[in-house]
Amino acid sequence: MKKPAFYFMLVLAVVSCSKNENANVQKAKIEVVDYAERLVTLEEPAKKIVVMADNAFAVVKQLDAIDMVIGIDNKTKGYLPLSIVSHTNPEVLDLPDVGKTKSPNFEYIISLAPDLVLLKGNKEQADTLEEKTGIPAASIISIDGYDMEIYTKIGALLGKDAKAKKVVSLLERKKNEIEERLSVVSEENRKSAYIIVQNSKKSLFRTIKSSQALELAGVNSAAINAQNVNQWGFADLSEEEMLRISPDYVYFDVPTSDDSITIDDIKSNETLQFVEAVKQGRVYKTHTFALPKDYIYVVAEAYYYANIAYPEIITAEVYKKAIDEIFEIGYGIKNYYDAWEESLL
């Protein structure tokens, strides 16, 4: 008689324990303050998401959550062919388009039944989206500087906190490493670079005033004193201004179409022929500045620039190791260095 009673008590204990666990799980809501200072609350980590924030798409991939994405906005879809994610996960090219962030198709979003929408929009837009669809929406807006919170916020919403910590830790470690190595370069010995951005329809004189990757690489932007600069940091130089600055290196975005600027356009330009870096053939490709900011690329490009500018400090070995490590943790691609280099040829 004792045994059955014991087993009964044991089963009862297990059941009551498991009930308590469930109760705890139910209580453990996810609460994240988004970029519009709104409190986004989820009962459990989102499993199906619609990404309407071009700046969040790469982050979602880096958090190993790309399979959760069931829909994207029109702008993010437009960027896909240029993004590395379309190579690692070609299925994203078939993701349904839910419309523009400013005019989403609410009914279509409802029909996809996501648990969460990541929206690049302000409080009003996020509130409207929630009201119209009844689906939680988190405002994800890019802010200046190294915004590592984008990983922790999205990580918390998707139940990918551990991966978010790993990516942030990698980025900070690699950032600290390059900064430490380059600390020996004095201010007067810093090199300078001029970057031609591709979103200019053959204009070779549209550049960026400053770049996080260049700064991290200890390279000055040659256009740092440009006057005609918009809030996005794009600067339009006059040809005279171009001749006054004397960059050590010229970079241009990787061409992506027949209309893109090519190395021949740069070499054959009448004004740029007077620039020493062009004369000496110090013209290199860089990854596109027309794409939304991706910190994996910011840090990887910093190693690339630094290897060109200070090869004795950021040696080929250090550079290769950094690229391999960054892309393995960030994008899950092992030994990416060769493909990276090939893309820059």
Added chain:
Amino acid sequence: MLGKNHCFKILFIFFTLVFVAFVSIFLFPKIIDLSTEKVKTLHIIFKIRLPQTLIAVTVGAALGLSGAIMQIILGNSLASPFTLGISSASAFGAALAIIAGINWLIPEVSAFIFSMGSLLLLLSITSFVGMSQRYLILVGIVINFFFSSANTLIQYYATPDAVYQIMFWTAGSLTNARINDSLILLIILSVATAISALFSRDLGLIQQGDKNAVMLGVNVNLERVILLALCSLLTSFSVSVVGIIGFIGLVAPHIARMLKIHSPKALLISSMLLGAFLLVVSDIISKTVIYPIILPIGAVTSFLGIPLLLFLLFLSRKDNK
């Protein structure tokens, strides 16, 4: 009193509008699936489709009514709610709010303030030079060009994202509308309809020429100011809610006239209903053509309105022969 013939035509337009509005709610962009859970179906109807259709009806009616009033008081069949610079002033207001990024100054409020401001500017200038139809139109064109140039200038220095937002705002959209917006506009529209009906006799006299109206005891200048203010209020509120939607105010009165509706009261009511009808149809097209993408409503109204107007012109030419 409206004649029997006019009454019949107006009722026909009204019932067509009601029919199209119901069709829009239940059939477009996809047929409402009644087999899915009731809560979801009700949510789609009451949170998405009904507000969108209601705003299409009220904004279309507001633009149609103000178009008809403007064409009568300015004595110009090319006049529309946007002739006197209201649209460019509101676009400038919205652009300024977007670029300035001030929290309390949202584009909708700024657009409304600037469009009402443009009316004050128009009235101030014309009070000096004279409030004739000719001067009103000329000063309106000047204001239009001023705000368009100012808009171009601030966009030149705006960020690509801000330019995208401005472009989006000016292209017009019904998707974010709420029922409250429609209710407010409905109140304004009811008051405007009542006031314009009160002035309909005088509008008929103004239609025959200012001198004639003055001789028959109409205070033309005062009535012009009142009705201009009414049109501006209707247009400003519409624009501040849905952005710039062109062509409705121009084409709706023309369609009414081509349906042989000429008496001012009947013209105002039928233009209002036709404006609503045109915008509901445009809304159906905008959300259906390349589903799930929603086309900018302002572009659709023009694409729909232009061939419609040309077709009706062709028909009326045939009738005249």
